[in-house]
Amino acid sequence: MTPFRLDEHYADELDRQDPLASFRERFHISDPDLIYLDGNSLGRLPKLAIERANRLVQQEWGESLIRGWNEEGWYTAPERVGAKIARLIGAQPDEVIVADSTSVNLFKLVVAALRLQQGRTHILTDNLNFPSDLYILQGAIELLGHQHHLDVLASPDGIHGPVTRLYDSLNEQTALVSLSHTAFISSFTYDMAEVTQAAHKAGSLVLWDLCHSVGAVPIKLNEANVDLAVGCTYKYVNGGPGAPAFLYIRRDLQDRLRNPLSGWWGQNHPFELGLNYEPASGLRRFLTGTPPILSLSLIEPGVDLLLECGIDALRARSIRQSEYLILLWEELLKPLGFTLNSPRDAGLRGSHVSLGHPEGLRIDQALIHEMKVLPDFRAPDTIRLGIAPLYTSYRDIHTAIMRLRQIVTERIYERYSTEPPSVT
Amino acid sequence: MTPFRLDEHYADELDRQDPLASFRERFHISDPDLIYLDGNSLGRLPKLAIERANRLVQQEWGESLIRGWNEEGWYTAPERVGAKIARLIGAQPDEVIVADSTSVNLFKLVVAALRLQQGRTHILTDNLNFPSDLYILQGAIELLGHQHHLDVLASPDGIHGPVTRLYDSLNEQTALVSLSHTAFISSFTYDMAEVTQAAHKAGSLVLWDLCHSVGAVPIKLNEANVDLAVGCTYKYVNGGPGAPAFLYIRRDLQDRLRNPLSGWWGQNHPFELGLNYEPASGLRRFLTGTPPILSLSLIEPGVDLLLECGIDALRARSIRQSEYLILLWEELLKPLGFTLNSPRDAGLRGSHVSLGHPEGLRIDQALIHEMKVLPDFRAPDTIRLGIAPLYTSYRDIHTAIMRLRQIVTERIYERYSTEPPSVT
Structure with missing residues (x-):
């Protein structure tokens, strides 16, 4: 490789x-x-998904009709796609199933875990966790009669996870540690094996939210002996807008946990139509209602691409590209007041890089509306640049950085309002 | 019209x-x-949904990318499609929202209702209700600490709802009446207004599951002063396999109910990313996670067709066609041992007609595998013939009845196993 240059x-x-x-x-x-640096929010469309969508609608729905449940594999799709995702996250094929949304899955697992951990009253999380996860934890606590306490540990600097505080807080009261593996704003990424081991030593269960790491960061759930995990498929997995989520339960826990959302898809013999709920064995008990087959089936092309490329190769490229981005930031943007709001150490970072700027919101608006760059923005001041190593190019990164520079040097951002747009 | 004939x-x-x-x-x-009489399980594909799917995948996902949440109306799709469904079921546009699956929505509403009805301990339902509804009720009771009792009232004859028993059971202990409007096996359909009024008189809330009536039977939620309802979109609504469900909450109840699945899509200002859950006002608080946009958006063409046709005209055709079917049954099938497992009175029936036969399972198999007729089968002996009045023809019905007759007179069913297939 030739030495680093700015051009x-x-x-x-x-x-x-x-x-x-x-x-x-x-x-x-x-x-x-168009420079697309928001694959960490919504991944791009795999070409294969176009063909698959045509077949799904016309042939499977339109022509197989009700027979599709058997003949097109719809009925087993939650397990089939789950087994493929398992290969991305270091789990056994029967430890991952596709279902519902991340938040709904989180609810199911949190409630099940707390009921298993009778007598333990504390849930540990942090303030880098995705807000929906905190809301779901709050809702579960309320529903279970306020017998549990949620400790939201504060990050020491808003970037890194409160690792020391976490270890200090683990004790015989801890029922569950629930964290995002990669933090959605700063990209900080926990050492999954270390945290899981420490939590287990205290007798706690551990639940990882993999939304911001799956498909870009190597995850080894079995190796780390992880109990529970959830994740989405519409970011680095490229499954399409709002595509269904997945959940993981370590095999030995599966039959010990009860799904509070006890619908017929989790029933042991659903077509016997018995009047009493009897959970299926294994992961299927964590299904609830009929899944959205079109959105579910379109996850598969994205997963297949990741498996074809291999997650370790992807991670290596993600690091090469983020390091390149950070070098450009250092030379070209730091002098203009941009801060690096992600860990500098690649080992502590996911696949997006966050840059802060006091004018972050207006700079983001200028990028989108005048510069054909799509990053995303997280209040109060952070521009997230997502590197999706399957399709982000170095040229994409270079162009984005040059345009960020131009927006500030030419004060283009001043044309924009300091009011946030209604939805982003 | 010329007088009824069998040919x-x-x-x-x-x-x-x-x-x-x-x-x-x-x-x-x-x-x-192919004679398709299973539109009561999975509706056919509207031609417009093919174009819409192409646009959704290539243009919206592939080209709008993350901007689709605003520019393609994804973010407001739950409300937009909900407002259209509201017109099918006699509700205000802001009283219906699309979300999750029927079972997940049922859980949300049941838990919210029981928490509102503090001090009342009984839930009334019947054994004609869809099993998943019973399972969800059981799960909610377990989760809330077994303070509630589920009374599953038995149908007097396996066909009609236990109306008298229901009225006799209503009292000051009744927290909630939860019933299927149209029963999934027998097609029995409750008088929604009468039951709701009786329940209200006892101080109970009422929740209707509309899965087997929406899109084929007129429903007037506001006129009947209904509190709560859920329903699916993949049967008579023709929304596609496993398409997301909807929920209804009467306007004055919306801000008094709390969603136990308190995810970020129900948060008041989700993009402020606050750490504490604050429910949005109105129905949006009953959203949880990111919805599956492709499956959700493809509901719209089916709803549009129903609105274009008009539900009263559809109902009239559904009755014309079911009466025709029943006349054919009486002449051609009753003598061969087929029973009518639906109410004879059209006013008590939904849009499917159920026929029983001791060899029902094998007859169903023969229909599917040799006769190009797709009905569906529900254990132990019922063949359901679904009339989807948007596309079922009289000739479809005639052919199906003639083939049912042939299967029995020529003993074709004897070629089939008495063992149920793995999934149907």
């Missing part, structure tokens, strides 16, 4: 040399001038 | 004369020889 030709050289560069062609990219 | 030409005459016959052309029907 765009160097970015192009990196693109030419990168062994994974050709995966970009597997995605539908209609406008090559 | 197929009479069926063709009825098809030619029926003012709604042309709606059939709005559906993708690739094999005109």
Whole structure:
């Protein structure tokens, strides 16, 4: 590799040399001038998903009709797609199932875990966790009669997880540790094995939310002896907007946990239509109602691409690209008041890099509306640049950084309002 | 209309004369020889849904990318599609929202209702209710600490709802009446207004499951002063396999109920990313996680067709067609041991007609595998013939009855196993 340079030709050289560069062609990219750095919110459309969608609608729904449940594999899709996701996250095929949304799955697992951990009253989490996770934890506590306490440990700097505080807080009262593996704003990523081991030593269960790491960061649930996990499929997994989520339960726990959302898809013999709920054995008991087959089936092309590429190769590229981005930041943006709001150490970071700026909101608006760059923004001041290593190019990164620079040096952001838009 | 006759030409005459016959052309029907009488399980594919799916995948996901949440109306889709469904069920636009599955929505509403009805301990339901509803009720009771009792009232004859028993059971202990409007096996349909009024007189809330009536039976939630309802969109609404469900909450109750699945989509200002759950006002608080946009958006073409046709016209056709079916049954099938397992009175029936036969399972198998007729079967002996008045033809009905007859007179069913197939 030639030594680091700031110009765009160097970015192009990196693109030419990168062994994974050709995966970009597997995605539908209609406008090559659009710099998409929000794959950490909604992944791009795999070309294979277009064909799959056509087949799903016309042939499977339109022609197989009700027979699709058997003949097109709809009935077993939660397990089939789950087994593929299992390979991305270091779990056994029968330890992962696709169901509902991340928040609904979190509710199911949290309630089940707290009922198993009778007598233990504390749940540990942190203030880097995705807010929906905190809301679900609060709701579960309220529902179970306020016998539990939620300790939201504060990050020491708003970037790194409160690791020391977490270890200090673990004790015989801890029922559950519930954390995001990669933090949605700062990209801080916990050492899953270490935290899980410490929690287990205190007799606690551990639940990881993998939304911001799955598909970009290697995850080894079995190796880390993780109890429970949830995650979404519409970010780095490229499953489509709002595609159903997944849940993981370590095999030996599966038959000890009860799903509070005890619907017929979790019933032992649902088509016997018995009047009393009898949970199926294994993970299927954590299903509830009929799943949205079109959205569920369209997860598969994205997972297949990740499996074809291999998660370790992807991670290596993600690190190469984020380090390149950070070098550019250091030279070109830091002098303009941009801060690095992610850990500097790649080992502590997921696959997005967050930059702070006092004018972050207006800069973000300028990027989107004038510069054809799509990052995303998280209040109060953070611009997240998501590196989706299957399709993000070095040239994308270079262009985004140059345009960020231009927006500040030419004060383009001043054309925009300091009021946040209604939805982002 | 010419007098009733048993031959197929009479069926063709009825098809030619029926003012709604042309709606059939709005559906993708690739094999005109296939007699599809399972629209009460999975509705057919509207042609418009094919175009919509293409646009959704390529243009909205593939090209709008993350901007789709605003620019393609994904963020407001739960309300937008909900407001259209409201027009099918006699509710205000802000009283219906699309979310999750029927079972998950039922859980949310049941738990919220029981918490509102402090001090009342009984839930009334019946054994005609869809099993998943009973399982969800059982799960909610278990979760709330077994302070509630579920009374599953028995139908007097396995066909009609236990109306008298229900009225006799209502008292100051009744917290909630939870029933299927149309029963999934027998097609018995409650008088929604009468039951709701009786329950209200006793101080109970009422929750109707509309899965087997919505899109085929007129429903007037406001007129009947109904408190709560849930329903699916993949049967007579033609929303696609496993398409998301909807929930209804009467406006004055909305801000008094708390969603136990308190995820970020129900948060007041979700993008402020606050650490504490504060429910949105109105129905949005009953959302939980990110919805599956592809499956959700594809509900719309089916709803639009129903609205275009008008539910009263549809109901009239459904009754014309079911009466025709029952006349054929009486002449051609009753002598062969088929029983009518639905109410004879059209006013007490939904849009499917159930026929029983001691060899029901094997007859069903023969229909599917040799006769190109797709009904469905419910243990122990019931063949359900679903009339989806948007596309079922009189000729479909005639052919199905003739083939049922042939299967029995020629003992074709004897080729099939008495063991149920793994999934149906």
